[in-house]
Amino acid sequence: MKTPEKLMAGADIFFECLRREKVEYIFGYPGGAVLKLYEHLYDVDFLKHILVRHEQGAVHAAEGYAKASGKPGVVLVTSGPGATNTVTGIADAYMDSVPIVVFTGQVPSHLIGNDAFQEADIIGITRPITKHNFLVRDIKELASTIRKAFYIACTGRPGPVVVDLPKDVINSYCEFVYPEDVEIRGYKPNYKGHVNQIKKAAEVIAAAKKPLLYVGGGVIMSGGFRELSLFAHENKLPVTMTLQGLGAFPGTDELSLGMLGMHGTYWANQAVNNCDVLVSLGARFDDRVTGKVETFATNAYKIHVDIDPTCIDKNVVVDLPIVGDVKHILAEMASEISKSPDTGEWWAQINSWKDECPLVYEDKDGRLRTEYIIEKLSEKTKGEAVIVTDVGQHQMWTAQYFKYNYPRTNLTSGGLGTMGFSVPAAIGASFAVKDKQIISISGDGGFQMNIQELITASAYSVPVIFIIINNSFLGMVRQWQELFHAEKFSFTDLSKSNPDFVKVGEAFGIESYSTDNPKEVESLLDKALAVKNKPVLLEFKVVKEDMVFPMVPSGGSISEMMVKRLNPKRMT
């Protein structure tokens, strides 16, 4: 029998584990089932708790923190509604492979299953949207479970892990044993790629006439920025990136073709269509990238490097799979490659596609357009800011016109496409990154989906510029309605129901400005960029009817790409 002095309270074990995991911030919201943890948190000085205004905001903030820093984001919420409010954020993190650990309170063990007050089976609910989840049933398992949760979240293909903490477990005592090493027999991520496969890949690339690197978020997660840059430059390889891959390779680099896929550049998509060797690096052949799978890069020998074996042959059957860490494999491929492929003609062709159909927008009529704002933002920040976009047209325009030059500067909800991501994620990122400007960009629709977090920004004086691209429409849905749904603009017009965003900002204690004049864009951006140590809000009232082009219709082939509006129609 242990003497009571050797025993430690569950809440203390919890925070001691977080200290050892080097957690600096928790994004959370208190409630009944986690009162004991908040009681102990009151005296904790080695980490800072950020009080959000909605649990979804906490998860997106943790995602923003994790994406910007590469460190796991941590969330603490109560049981029942506190836990269910995290679901969208968790699903978002799962789709975009973001390492977060979400601690949810749970009703006392003896009440589980009794429909107790604020009870929800969050383990059951989150099972398909977490990398793994745990219900801690015994205080003796608390420390080892937290250790495993962080290990699983951060290793291999990263992802969200939920740890459900029944109230009685946290309220009990046990001896503290912190496991230094974790070994889970069913979980052994493979980092080193197969040597012969890597050699084969190097041979195929060396012999290619029209090679193309197709880069996804995996390169950023693995920290392979430098390796990719070296490999591409030494071999003069064109690089196209997915939405999540933007930032893995400098957007201003002459080898960059920008983004591919549904709203990718014409030349990137043509390059995919015509390449003879396609090297996928930490990307997953998502349907927004491939369009119609049967016509995707049909002539190319496909090499697929990914740490998650399930990604291989899932959407597109490849010729040469390499399972492992892409940073490591890029370095290996670079050392294995005997000669650089001769890409002179290939580059001439790519450049002719660039000339044939450049990214352009109407800029002569004196009306304000998103593309112009993003271009100016890109120029003024030299692509060095952390840009946190929401979901929709502004997100695609930002992907097209902002030249990301560094990894972890492009934070966006890609896989799940979660409106309401940007505002809380930018707040989370601001705690991770101190040396770069954090800029949140949302549409007028998405901005209102987590608008409550503006007070979090204000309360913690986070240095974030919140930009609202206000076209008084759910723009991307409107675009599909115009193109594919008989121009029935069903419930997408917000022009009569949007709030006054400047007044909103001011009500939350944030300095706010608005304009619809292109001539004022630069001065407003300058003004906002000069603001230090507090948030600022800019509303840009842009043209309502603009559409994002180029566009490959959903499920269509790249050859069906629309490069401009077929039937220009002015909306009023």
Place this chain on the structure above:
Amino acid sequence: MKHTISVLVENHFGAFDRVATMFSGKGFNIKSISVGETEISEVSRMTIVTDGDDQIIDQVVKQLNRLVDTIKVVDLSETYHVERELALISVGMHKGSMEELKNICDIFRGNIVDITIKSMMIEITGPPDKIDAAVNVLAPFGIKEMARTGIVALRRGEQVKIQKKENVT
């Protein structure tokens, strides 16, 4: 094509649910599934019968492997293996049909496990096609109720070695 997949999972709370959730979430078919203990107390064996083309089965195996609670996944269809299933079949009976039912039961090496004036319950064990055959023969007598366990299967010959204990030190 039908595949029999043997999955060793941690005998944890929720491990079965993780596997079932994965199948439904990914839209894979489960034709039968059975779970039980193994020679190691903290490990369970699930035997799953599924179908699909090569690409789907490849994904099924990979997705199963991806689950943290799975220790080993083997597509038995690619190996020599033994498959067995057990069925309890309750058939209608009258005075004249008792002998005939007993004969059928003997032919399938089944056991009569319950009898009433109007019915007989027969237990049959064997590969699934044997049970199908028995069901076909018994159908004209009127099958009142039937329960099948789903397939359990093991690879012939060499053993699949399980690493002893989960180490968190």
